Amino acid sequence: MSEFYPTIPKIRYEGSKSKNPLAFRFYNPEEVIAGKTMRDHLKFAMSYWHTMCAEGTDMFGSGTINKKFGAVDVMEVAKNKAKASFELMDKLDIDYFCFHDRDIAPEGDTLAESNERLDEIANLIEELMKKYNKKLLWGTANLFSNKRYMNGAGTSCEADVFAFAAAQVKKALEITVRLGGEGYVFWGGREGYETLLNTDMALEQDNMAKLMRMAVDYARSIGFTGDFYIEPKPKEPMKHQYDFDVSTVIAFLRKYGLDKDFKMNVEANHATLAMHTFQHELRVASVNGMFGSVDANRGDLLLGWDTDQFPTDVYDCTFAMYEIIKAGGFTKGGLNFDAKARRASNAPEDVFYSYISGMDAFALGLKMAYKMIDDGRIEGFVKDRYSSFKTGIGAMIVSGNADMVKLEEYALAKGDVQALSGRQEYLESIVNDILFGQ
Ligand code: XLS
Ligand code: NI
Ligand code: NI
Numbered sequence: 106m107s108e109f110y111p112t113i114p115k116i117r118y119e120g121s122k123s124k125n126p127l128a129f130r131f132y133n134p135e136e137v138i139a140g141k142t143m144r145d146h147l148k149f150a151m152s153y154w155h156t157m158c159a160e161g162t163d164m165f166g167s168g169t170i171n172k173k174f175g176a177v178d179v180m181e182v183a184k185n186k187a188k189a190s191f192e193l194m195d196k197l198d199i200d201y202f203c204f205h206d207r208d209i210a211p212e213g214d215t216l217a218e219s220n221e222r223l224d225e226i227a228n229l230i231e232e233l234m235k236k237y238n239k240k241l242l243w244g245t246a247n248l249f250s251n252k253r254y255m256n257g258a259g260t261s262c263e264a265d266v267f268a269f270a271a272a273q274v275k276k277a278l279e280i281t282v283r284l285g286g287e288g289y290v291f292w293g294g295r296e297g298y299e300t301l302l303n304t305d306m307a308l309e310q311d312n313m314a315k316l317m318r319m320a321v322d323y324a325r326s327i328g329f330t331g332d333f334y335i336e337p338k339p340k341e342p343m344k345h346q347y348d349f350d351v352s353t354v355i356a357f358l359r360k361y362g363l364d365k366d367f368k369m370n371v372e373a374n375h376a377t378l379a380m381h382t383f384q385h386e387l388r389v390a391s392v393n394g395m396f397g398s399v400d401a402n403r404g405d406l407l408l409g410w411d412t413d414q415f416p417t418d419v420y421d422c423t424f425a426m427y428e429i430i431k432a433g434g435f436t437k438g439g440l441n442f443d444a445k446a447r448r449a450s451n452a453p454e455d456v457f458y459s460y461i462s463g464m465d466a467f468a469l470g471l472k473m474a475y476k477m478i479d480d481g482r483i484e485g486f487v488k489d490r491y492s493s494f495k496t497g498i499g500a501m502i503v504s505g506n507a508d509m510v511k512l513e514e515y516a517l518a519k520g521d522v523q524a525l526s527g528r529q530e531y532l533e534s535i536v537n538d539i540l541f542g543q
Contacts, residue, residue: 107176109189113457115196127454129461132468134198134481138475141434146471148439149414149464150242151194151202152400153208155413156456157186169451179211183226191233197460201242203290203441206277207250216269220276227280234284242288242439243334243370243398244281246273249294249342259316260296260309260347273317278324281331287437288398289324290370291317292336297343310347314361321366332437334370334397337386339379341411350379351389358395368397373421374404383421387428398438399429401463415444415463422470423477423540430474440467476539486532490525503520 118136119128134144160168187209194202209230210222234240248258248270256262258270281289289509296302296313320331335358339349348354351369358364369390373383390396403416416422429435446459477483493499498515501507516522 109185109192110196110453110457113196113454116198116346116457116461124460127448127461127467129465131465131472132461132536135230135290138471140503143468143471144198144200146434146462147467148201148242148435149199149439149467150203150439151190151197151199151460152443153186153190153202153204153439155194155443156353157190158208159445161448161451163448166448169448170446180222180225183210183222184229187226187229187233189296191237191239193456194239194412195237197457197464199460199464201237201240201287201439201441203242203244203515205245205247206273206280207247212251216272223276223280227283231284238482240493241281241284241286242441243290243331244277244284244286244288245290245292246270246277248273257297257309257343259293259313262303262305262309267312267316271319274316275323278320279327282324282327284331286329286331287439288332288334288370289320289329290334290336291348291367292338292370293346293348294338294342296345297340297346299344310357311361312445313347314357314363317363317367318361318527321363324367331398332366334438335367336370336372336375336400337379338372338375338411349382350376350381351386351393351395353437355389355395364395368395368438370398370400370438371396372400372402373416373425374402374443375400377404378409378411382424384424384428387425387432391428391432396432396438399440400443401425401440401467402442402444415442415446415459415466417462417466418470419466419473419540421534422466423473423536424470426467427477450461477536480535480539482535482539483532486528490527527540 114127116127116129118133119125119130121130123130131142134142136143138146158172160172161170163170172186173182174189176182177184190202205222210226212223213219248254253266253269259267261267278289290382335348335352335354337348338346341347347357351371354369355364359369371386371390376383377388387396401416402413403418403421405412405414442460442463444459444463446455450459494503498507
């Protein structure tokens with residue numbers, strides 16, 4: 106069989122001394138850490154849209170990266186993309202992938218034609234999954250590219266558009282179930298508004314919740330046992346998106362009684378767009394019992410949009426893995442590289458260098474996060490910092506046995522109290538010691 110990446114060999118672990126750019130230096134899939142292989146801890150996934158579809162277009166220029174895979178006819182291109190994607194996953198030893206309906210098959214002139222095309226490509230993907238032993242982490246519907254969704258999909262001001270979106274979600278769910286998907290994602294790209302002058306926010310949000318309820322009910326009725334996720338993002342493409350950040354989404358889910366049906370798919374670059382850290386968003390999801398999956402990437406401090414760069418910052422990866430481990434690790438979720446090579450990184454091998462850089466960075470993050478946990482100094486410090494809530498007046502507060510009168514009595518008797526140092530710099534240097542000390 107002819108290859109789409111003939112110059113790329115299977116990428117193998119060669120250890121940190123290797124200078125081979127087409128090798129892993131830190132990601133050793135079968136290495137066991139805390140009772141689990143790195144492969145199972147990290148559950149890496151390929152994003153179909155960036156990897157197979159993104160051609161390097163930007164606001165000022167056309168594509169720089171050829172993703173036609175030697176074909177001309179749109180369906181032939183789609184088939185070649187499918188084949189190339191499995192070759193790529195095989196060579197990179199990535200077990201999972203994620204897609205939007207329109208990534209795998211181009212939209213037709215009618216919904217019926219689009220659905221037929223989807224079925225045709227899904228047949229091929231099903232075969233390839235068996236052949237290469239790959240799994241679907243999650244599926245989703247693209248409810249943002251077509252111009253019919255310019256005012257939103259589930260939050261559109263027009264019922265026909267809502268109905269069309271629902272039909273698209275139904276089909277995407279069917280394909281996800283058929284391919285054994287472990288999850289289904291809602292990312293509300295156009296679910297928001299540009300100006301309140303033309304927007305009925307209350308109705309839009311009620312309708313969005315209805316679409317989600319219908320989707321959950323339908324999916325369960327056709328045997329979907331995976332997790333549903335919402336992927337928060339504050340803006341882009343809309344000025345304001347309803348799924349702003351994890352906290353906002355949790356409030357939405359609770360308001361509509363959907364909080365037992367959804368978890369979070371947290372994306373690093375979306376966190377930073379919301380003026381949070383990746384770690385913050387993971388922590389908020391985790392403390393609310395809603396941690397699910399991750400879209401790994403990074404933004405650029407100097408740019409205010411979703412640059413979707415491959416994650417290579419080891420501190421970020423370490424703190425992210427620290428949160429993920431503390432949240433119990435991935436169950437049905439995984440680590441999807443929602444990331445793309447830069448526009449100017451346009452040679453076929455660049456996509457391999459990109460994935461290798463991200464996979465190695467997260468492998469390091471995993472190792473370092475366990476080093477932090479095993480070291481115990483950080484956790485010990487936090488425990489100690491809150492120790493006054495273990496006994497005496499603190500224990501009364503925690504158990505709900507304090508009231509305003511008792512607390513005033515206590516405070517009056519004390520006369521004054523002193524707060525303790527937070528020791529941020531000391532803790533940051535401990536982290537460096539754990540990461541780089543011998
Ligand atoms: C866009 C989102 C998108 C979702 C899937 O910013 O990250 O790619 O992950 O619809
Ligand atoms: Ni994403
Ligand atoms: Ni994104």
